[in-house]
Amino acid sequence: MAGLLKPIALPAATGAVVAGLYLASAPQVATEPLFTNLEQLGEALFFDPNLSLNRSQACATCHDPAAAFTDPRESKVGRAASLGDDGMSLGDRNAPTAAYAMFSPEFHFDEVAGVWKGGQFHDGREAGLEGQAGGPPLDPIEMGMPDRASVAARLEENPDYVEAMTWLFGEGLFEDPDAAYGAMTRAIAAFERTPEFAPFDSKYDRSLRGEYTLTDQEELGRVLFFSQQFTNCNICHQLGRSEIDPQETFTNYEFHNIGVPANVALRGANGSTADHVDTGLLQNPGVDDPAQAGKFKVPTLRNVAVTGPYMHNGVFEDLRTVVLFYDKYNSRAPERQINPETGQPWGPPEVDGTLSLVDLETGPALDDQRVDAIVAFLKTLTDARYEHLLEE
Numbered sequence: 001m002a003g004l005l006k007p008i009a010l011p012a013a014t015g016a017v018v019a020g021l022y023l024a025s026a027p028q029v030a031t032e033p034l035f036t037n038l039e040q041l042g043e044a045l046f047f048d049p050n051l052s053l054n055r056s057q058a059c060a061t062c063h064d065p066a067a068a069f070t071d072p073r074e075s076k077v078g079r080a081a082s083l084g085d086d087g088m089s090l091g092d093r094n095a096p097t098a099a100y101a102m103f104s105p106e107f108h109f110d111e112v113a114g115v116w117k118g119g120q121f122h123d124g125r126e127a128g129l130e131g132q133a134g135g136p137p138l139d140p141i142e143m144g145m146p147d148r149a150s151v152a153a154r155l156e157e158n159p160d161y162v163e164a165m166t167w168l169f170g171e172g173l174f175e176d177p178d179a180a181y182g183a184m185t186r187a188i189a190a191f192e193r194t195p196e197f198a199p200f201d202s203k204y205d206r207s208l209r210g211e212y213t214l215t216d217q218e219e220l221g222r223v224l225f226f227s228q229q230f231t232n233c234n235i236c237h238q239l240g241r242s243e244i245d246p247q248e249t250f251t252n253y254e255f256h257n258i259g260v261p262a263n264v265a266l267r268g269a270n271g272s273t274a275d276h277v278d279t280g281l282l283q284n285p286g287v288d289d290p291a292q293a294g295k296f297k298v299p300t301l302r303n304v305a306v307t308g309p310y311m312h313n314g315v316f317e318d319l320r321t322v323v324l325f326y327d328k329y330n331s332r333a334p335e336r337q338i339n340p341e342t343g344q345p346w347g348p349p350e351v352d353g354t355l356s357l358v359d360l361e362t363g364p365a366l367d368d369q370r371v372d373a374i375v376a377f378l379k380t381l382t383d384a385r386y387e388h389l390l391e392e
Helices: 038-046 129-134 148-156 159-169 177-192 203-208 216-226 233-237 264-270 319-327 368-379 384-391
Strands: 016-018 021-023 108-110 115-117
Touching (some): 038 159, 038 177, 129 177, 148 159, 148 177, 159 177
Antiparallel strands (some): 016 021, 108 115
């Protein structure tokens, strides 16, 4: 990953704007630091395990670029949730991909649509990438650092970081641990805004540019996906007005309760109490409306075929299962009321009473041919660098 970004020269004695941020006047130095811009510094920080308590976990551990920026590690519950820096702690949610996360708007209430949108994490609790980058280092079951001062001290251990951050943010930065911590999160966020995280080069993107022709099955899936006459997919998973928007992120960034059942195996493994309920958006400090309970942010479908397991709690292993889960709302066929992964009826919603039934019940039931076509189309949303994972 190193060396992917080109240096951006900054004036030696004047303020500069990098990634939309005004940086303090940089001091005079004899030579340029190893990292001359926020993106380069952020790349180094993203891969640095020294920013965790036991020096064993980096941002890239749970957002591995080789795994479409998700966590490929196995635990006793598969990949449903990530192991913490201590090698034992398990969270209660699946690590979302960091790919294309830069496009999520800041968390806000859309007065016109009457819904919450955007932010980072499954419940939108951080407005933007900077806030998201600052969360895991201080989370006791993730990277486990006790406070910002401890993280700043780890940063100071690395002379290249000190030189670069002083050069970018000004002398005296490390006199204020909060400022140093904020500088770190800004750098990581700047790296996450580079094309490395959003290449738009999948088969779908290439088909829009005339560089790839969808197969008959993929094309059928595309037609089904974008048509509310045949499915409800694009109600939540289309952002642009046009079906051929070259930067479609396949999410409208809204929050919905689609009736996902609790992941019983995960709850048993992570020590949750029997009465624990993940209320989703209602756990966002900015939301106190009980009607938002059980709602989670609509995820991007880019790279969805290689970023399982699925749903906010990793309860489903297979992408086809997810499509069948949605179809259960519209099909009266007895077999559609059975989870193919368990052979049992679909589990009840973890949070009932706030389901987005108007959206979920839009469209007719799907036969197997159409289910398979939708899955085939979803596979075309895989970035070129991950297409080999489709065969594994």
